[in-house]
Amino acid sequence: MKKLMNWTARAVTVAGIAAASMAPVSAQTVYQVPALSDYSGPFAAIMPMVGPGREGVVNWWNAEVGAKLGVKLEMKTYDTRYDTAQTASLWPGVLATKPLIGLSLGGPDVAAIQQRLPTDKVPMILGSAATGFSWRPNQWVMSTRPTFVHEFTGFVEWFQKTKAGGSRPVKVAMFTTEASPTFADLGKGINAYAKANPTKITLVEMVYVEPQPADVTLQLRRVLNAGAELILVPTNIQQAVAVKRAMQALGKNVPMAYSIHNSPAMLQKLVGGMAAMEGDYEVHSGVIATEEDNETKKFYDMLVAKYGMKAPWHSLTTVGMSQALVMVRAVETAARKHGGDKLTGELLYKTLIDTNFTGKDFFGYSGGDIDYSVEAPFPTRDPRVNIGQVVGGKLTTTATQVPVPKLAKW
Incomplete structure (x- = not known):
C-alpha cells in the first residue's frame, strides 16, 4: 500500500x-x-x-x-x-x-x-x-x-520484419464484411496498402463474409492452401470466433490478429480458453491489458x-x-x-x-x-501501435510503440 x-x-x-x-x-x-x-x-x-x-x-x-x-x-x-x-x-x-x-x-x-x-x-x-x-x-x-488501417499496417510491417525476416513480403489474408461501413473501410484500406507496398505484403485474399458467419472453414482452407501465413480478423467477435473455430477444425495454427474490441480476453470463453489462441496477436494503439x-x-x-x-x-x-x-x-x-x-x-x-x-x-x-x-x-504526426501475443496460455506484451507507416487516403 x-x-x-x-x-x-x-x-x-x-x-x-x-x-x-x-x-x-x-x-x-x-x-x-x-x-x-x-x-x-x-x-x-x-x-x-x-x-x-x-x-x-x-x-x-x-x-x-x-x-x-x-x-x-x-x-x-x-x-x-x-x-x-x-x-x-x-x-x-x-x-x-x-x-x-x-x-x-x-x-x-x-x-x-x-x-x-x-x-x-x-x-x-x-x-x-x-x-x-x-x-x-x-x-x-x-x-x-x-485508423484501424494504420494500426494493422503498422503490425503487418512489424510482422514482416520480425517474423518473416524482412527480405520478402509476408502473405496475408483478411476476413471482413461489406455489411458494416467501418469493416468495409478496413477492407478498402488494407487493399490499398497492399497494392502500394508489394515488397512488404502479398494479400492472398480479402475474404468478405457475413457479419455473423455460421462457418468459414471453406474460405479459411482456401487461403491457407494459397500460403497465407498471417490471418487478420479486425472486425467483430462473431467473425473472430468463426475463423478461430475453422482454424481448429482444420487442425492448423497459423497466427491470427485481432483488435481491442475482439481481443483474446473477449474471445477466450467462446473458443476454449486463452490457450486455444496460443500464438495469436492483439493489435491496436491502446493498452495491452496484461x-x-x-x-x-x-x-x-x-x-x-x-x-x-x-x-x-x-x-x-x-x-x-x-x-x-x-x-x-x-x-x-x-x-x-x-x-x-x-x-x-x-x-x-x-x-x-x-x-x-x-x-x-x-x-x-x-x-x-x-x-x-x-x-x-x-x-497523425507519429502514431504508434502496441502488440500483444498469447504465449504459454497468457496474454503478454510483445512490442510497444511500434511506428505506423505514413498512408495516403484510400
Missing part, C-alpha cells in the same frame, strides 16, 4: 504540477460531459467495463486536479443503444444541458452527430480507432487512436483502491479510461491557460487542435503522443 501511495503521489504531481502551484480556488465551475453509451444494444456487454473506466478517471481528475483549477466535470450517461437514429433523437436533449465536451462510443453516434458538431460547438472524444471515411477536415469527433507490473496497471490499481472504480483489468476498461484521460487533459490545459470559469466547447476544440499532448500525459494509455489537426481527427 505504501508503494501504491507513493506512486499515486507521483502521478498527481505529473498530472497537476502547474495546478498545484496555484492559489486555492474557493468555488468551482461545473461543466456537463455527456457520455454516449450502449446499455441496451449490441455492445451492452462492454459497458460495465467502458463506463466505469470513464467514471474512474473523471472522479480522480475532479478530486486531484480539477479542484485546484476551480473546475468540476459532471458526467451524464446517455444510452444510444448504438443506434444512429436513437443518438440523433437524444442529441437535442443533450445540447439543452450546454455540454462542454463529450465522450463518443462508436460509429453510429459519430454518423449521427459528426457533421453538426462544428455548429453545435461540442467536441467529442472517441476511444475507438478512426476510419478512413472520417479522415476529413473540420471534424469534431476526435479519436484517441489512428498482468505485467507497469505504470499503466498501477494507475488502474490506484483508481480501484482510492476511487472505488468497479471494473476488471481488461482491454475494454482501458478504452473508457484512455478517452477520459484525453478529455480531462484537454480541459486541464484550457483551464490553466484561460481560467477554469471561462471554458467553452469551441475553446476546448481549439485546445485539442493546437496542443501536442505527450504520451507521458496518459500513463501509458495512448499509443504515443496525441496530436490533432484540422485535416485529421486522429493522431
Whole structure:
C-alpha cells in the first residue's frame, strides 16, 4: 500500500504540477460531459467495463486536479443503444444541458452527430480507432487512436520484419464484411496498402463474409492452401470466433490478429480458453491489458483502491479510461491557460487542435503522443501501435510503440 501511495503521489504531481502551484480556488465551475453509451444494444456487454473506466478517471481528475483549477466535470450517461437514429433523437436533449465536451462510443453516434458538431460547438472524444471515411477536415469527433488501417499496417510491417525476416513480403489474408461501413473501410484500406507496398505484403485474399458467419472453414482452407501465413480478423467477435473455430477444425495454427474490441480476453470463453489462441496477436494503439507490473496497471490499481472504480483489468476498461484521460487533459490545459470559469466547447476544440499532448500525459494509455489537426481527427504526426501475443496460455506484451507507416487516403 505504501508503494501504491507513493506512486499515486507521483502521478498527481505529473498530472497537476502547474495546478498545484496555484492559489486555492474557493468555488468551482461545473461543466456537463455527456457520455454516449450502449446499455441496451449490441455492445451492452462492454459497458460495465467502458463506463466505469470513464467514471474512474473523471472522479480522480475532479478530486486531484480539477479542484485546484476551480473546475468540476459532471458526467451524464446517455444510452444510444448504438443506434444512429436513437443518438440523433437524444442529441437535442443533450445540447439543452450546454455540454462542454463529450465522450463518443462508436460509429453510429459519430454518423449521427459528426457533421453538426462544428455548429453545435461540442467536441467529442472517441476511444475507438478512426476510419478512413472520417479522415476529413473540420471534424469534431476526435479519436484517441489512428485508423484501424494504420494500426494493422503498422503490425503487418512489424510482422514482416520480425517474423518473416524482412527480405520478402509476408502473405496475408483478411476476413471482413461489406455489411458494416467501418469493416468495409478496413477492407478498402488494407487493399490499398497492399497494392502500394508489394515488397512488404502479398494479400492472398480479402475474404468478405457475413457479419455473423455460421462457418468459414471453406474460405479459411482456401487461403491457407494459397500460403497465407498471417490471418487478420479486425472486425467483430462473431467473425473472430468463426475463423478461430475453422482454424481448429482444420487442425492448423497459423497466427491470427485481432483488435481491442475482439481481443483474446473477449474471445477466450467462446473458443476454449486463452490457450486455444496460443500464438495469436492483439493489435491496436491502446493498452495491452496484461498482468505485467507497469505504470499503466498501477494507475488502474490506484483508481480501484482510492476511487472505488468497479471494473476488471481488461482491454475494454482501458478504452473508457484512455478517452477520459484525453478529455480531462484537454480541459486541464484550457483551464490553466484561460481560467477554469471561462471554458467553452469551441475553446476546448481549439485546445485539442493546437496542443501536442505527450504520451507521458496518459500513463501509458495512448499509443504515443496525441496530436490533432484540422485535416485529421486522429493522431497523425507519429502514431504508434502496441502488440500483444498469447504465449504459454497468457496474454503478454510483445512490442510497444511500434511506428505506423505514413498512408495516403484510400
